[in-house]
Structure formats: structure tokens, C-alpha cells
Amino acid sequence: MKKIVVHVREDGHEKIEEVLEGLHYTISLVQDIYQITIYTPEENLDDLIEKIQAVLDLRYNENIIEVSTPEFVISSLLKRAEKKVEKKEEKTPVEKLLDTVKDYGTLDLEKLSLTSIAGLVALSGLLLDNQTIIIGAMLLSPIMGPIYGFSVYAALGRIENAMRCLGVLAALLLGVLVLSAIASFLINLVIPLTMTDEIATRLVVNPIYTIMAVLLGFAAVVAFNRGTSEVIAGVAIAAAIIPPTVVAGLVLVLQPMSLITTALLVAGQVVGLIAGALVAVTVLKIKPRDTRDQNIARRYMTWSVAMIVLLIVLLLWISWLMWS
Structure with missing residues (x-):
């Protein structure tokens, strides 16, 4: 399981939410910067990062993608997501x-x-x-x-x-x-x-x-x-x-x-x-x-x-x- 935190300016958060349609995520506003948190199975990480990066304008210093590995996550929703995920060829992000x-x-x-x-x-x-x-x-x-x-x-x-x-x-x-x-x-x-x-x-x-x-x-x-x-x-x-x-x-x-x-x-x-x-x-x-x-x-x-x-x-x- 991977945790993705996207920091995005106010003028760009809607594009990120469009990319995340159908996925479970949380969003909060801190000093005019939206912080979007997504948990995803590791098999989906590379594809998801690629989609987010395609719509996130990284020329702005405020826009950041942060990826980490939690020690453990307890969630029935995420457990179901892991069961549904298709087995893909293992791929290390660039x-x-x-x-x-x-x-x-x-x-x-x-x-x-x-x-x-x-x-x-x-x-x-x-x-x-x-x-x-x-x-x-x-x-x-x-x-x-x-x-x-x-x-x-x-x-x-x-x-x-x-x-x-x-x-x-x-x-x-x-x-x-x-x-x-x-x-x-x-x-x-x-x-x-x-x-x-x-x-x-x-x-x-x-x-x-x-x-x-x-x-x-x-x-x-x-x-x-x-x-x-x-x-x-x-x-x-x-x-x-x-x-x-x-x-x-x-x-x-x-x-x-x-x-x-x-x-x-x-x-x-x-x-x-x-x-x-x-x-x-x-x-x-x-x-x-x-x-x-x-x-x-x-x-x-x-x-x-x-x-x-x-x-x-x-x-x-x-x-x-x-x-x-």
C-alpha cells in the first residue's frame, strides 16, 4: 500500500479531482494550498502518478507530489481495493x-x-x-x-x-x-x-x-x-x-x-x-x-x-x- 499526498494550488485542484474520479481520497485546504491524500495498492502507483503528473503544473513551487509507504493502514475500503486490483507487472517508478x-x-x-x-x-x-x-x-x-x-x-x-x-x-x-x-x-x-x-x-x-x-x-x-x-x-x-x-x-x-x-x-x-x-x-x-x-x-x-x-x-x- 502506498500513500500519495498532492499539494496543489487552488486553481489546479479540480483537474486533480477529475483524475481521481472513482478513487477514495481526502482533501483539505491549508493556507490556499489544497492537500489531497490518496491510498492506493502498489501495483497502481506508477499509473496513478503518471495521470496526476500529466495535469499538475510542476512549474509552481507550491505543487508537489509526495509518495510514502505507511507502516500499516487499517481500512475495510482499502482492503477491498487491494482484493480487486489486477495483478500487473511489477514496475519501479522512474x-x-x-x-x-x-x-x-x-x-x-x-x-x-x-x-x-x-x-x-x-x-x-x-x-x-x-x-x-x-x-x-x-x-x-x-x-x-x-x-x-x-x-x-x-x-x-x-x-x-x-x-x-x-x-x-x-x-x-x-x-x-x-x-x-x-x-x-x-x-x-x-x-x-x-x-x-x-x-x-x-x-x-x-x-x-x-x-x-x-x-x-x-x-x-x-x-x-x-x-x-x-x-x-x-x-x-x-x-x-x-x-x-x-x-x-x-x-x-x-x-x-x-x-x-x-x-x-x-x-x-x-x-x-x-x-x-x-x-x-x-x-x-x-x-x-x-x-x-x-x-x-x-x-x-x-x-x-x-x-x-x-x-x-x-x-x-x-x-x-x-x-x-
């Missing part, structure tokens, strides 16, 4: 999505620290040939955020925000690469390092890795959109991208001739994850409310998909040549 991803386009010390620590833990797991440690390192990494943020912003046509998310992703991965290279160099001065099986498996380019990344990106974005914890949904993405990036830093010190192979593997994983994320937001029908904004978003999405498809085809071709 405003909530924007609020969820607003921090993913900003690089801060916390993100950088967590990703760097995850990289160092993964490095220790790779050197010890311990898969459990490698997987455990993924719980620390916030890599999921920028990829999810990019896909949502791209779907909504906010290309500047989307590019900021890609910038954050690049900075985080660069930090892991540099830190793992420095750590490998320092450790190698004291204890000669050798290539373990866990490292060796990430020195082989295989087109299947890119396909796997597409599936992981799709699954993680769908899970995250449905309210799954970022830590849980992000483990799959981090597991696909952090270890290869760490290996790239390690071979930079121990085996520079393998750097091209590891770079291709990392690139394939990144592009695959982004492709899967874009497919997910398309399937989830994430788009702006305004028709004009939808046209702009469609244009940006088409451009983004075309670029990703081109990169995937190129990487798969190169991977196939090197694999075969």
Missing part, C-alpha cells in the same frame, strides 16, 4: 529509480577504498590459488552501482549522468589495476611470485566469458531493480570483472607479454556486463514519463546499443581468433 542511482555517478573515497580492498583480497586469493578468498573479496566491491546507474540513465536519456557512471567505473577499475600492480611488484621483491592455476585460467581469452558477462549483467540489474541488496546483486558482476582486472595488474609485473590477453578479457567482461544491463532496462520498460523525453531517450538508447553491439562483435571476433 522517480524512485533516479533516487536510487543518484550517487553512482560520483566517485568518492568510500567506493575507491572498498574496490581497492576487494582487489587486494582477490589478489591474495589468486596468489594462494584459493577460490573461496577470491569470491569473498567480491562482497566488498561496489562495482555494481556504476553499471546499474549507466543503464538506468541511458534508458531515461540522461546521457551526461550515464557517462559520469562510466567514468566512475573506469576510475574504480583503474585503481584496482594500479594497486594490484604495485602490490605484486612489492611482494615479488620479498617472495618470488609464481603463476597459480587461478591466475592461469584468466590468461586465456574465450568468447564464452563475454556471453557469460551479458547474462550476469542482465540478471544483476533485474535483481537490483526488484529490490535485491546491492551487495548480493553485485557479487555476480564483481566476480566477473574484479579478478581479471587484478590479473591484468599482476601480469604487468610478472608477465608483460600476457597483458594484451588480460586486457581483452577485462574489456569483454565490461562490455558484456553493460550490454546485459541495457537489455535488462529495456525488458523492464524503464523510460521517461514525458513523450518528448521518451523520443530523446530512445535515440540515446539506440546509439548506446549500436556501440555496444559493435564492441561485442569486435571483441568476440578477436577472442575467437586468439582462442582458436
Whole structure:
């Protein structure tokens, strides 16, 4: 159950009431501002917000739409309404999505620290040939955020925000690469390092890795959109991208001739994850409310998909040549 409170000027409340015809709501007048309160089943929230927003002139500061979730509501009327509501495809409101991803386009010390620590833990797991440690390192990494943020912003046509998310992703991965290279160099001065099986498996380019990344990106974005914890949904993405990036830093010190192979593997994983994320937001029908904004978003999405498809085809071709 959701609670919607609409604050509207006196000259606009009649249009709101027309939209709410047939629904139960209360209305009060406070200092020339009408306050309309509606309770609605969550399945109807997005459609109702869209109808209200279509007739509410948000250019006026007094006009506000406020949505909240009450702890509980006791009402026989609302109980009957919930029973009558048609089961619809679950859909997260655009405003909530924007609020969820607003921090993913900003690089801060916390993100950088967590990703760097995850990289160092993964490095220790790779050197010890311990898969459990490698997987455990993924719980620390916030890599999921920028990829999810990019896909949502791209779907909504906010290309500047989307590019900021890609910038954050690049900075985080660069930090892991540099830190793992420095750590490998320092450790190698004291204890000669050798290539373990866990490292060796990430020195082989295989087109299947890119396909796997597409599936992981799709699954993680769908899970995250449905309210799954970022830590849980992000483990799959981090597991696909952090270890290869760490290996790239390690071979930079121990085996520079393998750097091209590891770079291709990392690139394939990144592009695959982004492709899967874009497919997910398309399937989830994430788009702006305004028709004009939808046209702009469609244009940006088409451009983004075309670029990703081109990169995937190129990487798969190169991977196939090197694999075969």
C-alpha cells in the first residue's frame, strides 16, 4: 500500500479531482494550498502518478507530489481495493529509480577504498590459488552501482549522468589495476611470485566469458531493480570483472607479454556486463514519463546499443581468433 499526498494550488485542484474520479481520497485546504491524500495498492502507483503528473503544473513551487509507504493502514475500503486490483507487472517508478542511482555517478573515497580492498583480497586469493578468498573479496566491491546507474540513465536519456557512471567505473577499475600492480611488484621483491592455476585460467581469452558477462549483467540489474541488496546483486558482476582486472595488474609485473590477453578479457567482461544491463532496462520498460523525453531517450538508447553491439562483435571476433 502506498500513500500519495498532492499539494496543489487552488486553481489546479479540480483537474486533480477529475483524475481521481472513482478513487477514495481526502482533501483539505491549508493556507490556499489544497492537500489531497490518496491510498492506493502498489501495483497502481506508477499509473496513478503518471495521470496526476500529466495535469499538475510542476512549474509552481507550491505543487508537489509526495509518495510514502505507511507502516500499516487499517481500512475495510482499502482492503477491498487491494482484493480487486489486477495483478500487473511489477514496475519501479522512474522517480524512485533516479533516487536510487543518484550517487553512482560520483566517485568518492568510500567506493575507491572498498574496490581497492576487494582487489587486494582477490589478489591474495589468486596468489594462494584459493577460490573461496577470491569470491569473498567480491562482497566488498561496489562495482555494481556504476553499471546499474549507466543503464538506468541511458534508458531515461540522461546521457551526461550515464557517462559520469562510466567514468566512475573506469576510475574504480583503474585503481584496482594500479594497486594490484604495485602490490605484486612489492611482494615479488620479498617472495618470488609464481603463476597459480587461478591466475592461469584468466590468461586465456574465450568468447564464452563475454556471453557469460551479458547474462550476469542482465540478471544483476533485474535483481537490483526488484529490490535485491546491492551487495548480493553485485557479487555476480564483481566476480566477473574484479579478478581479471587484478590479473591484468599482476601480469604487468610478472608477465608483460600476457597483458594484451588480460586486457581483452577485462574489456569483454565490461562490455558484456553493460550490454546485459541495457537489455535488462529495456525488458523492464524503464523510460521517461514525458513523450518528448521518451523520443530523446530512445535515440540515446539506440546509439548506446549500436556501440555496444559493435564492441561485442569486435571483441568476440578477436577472442575467437586468439582462442582458436
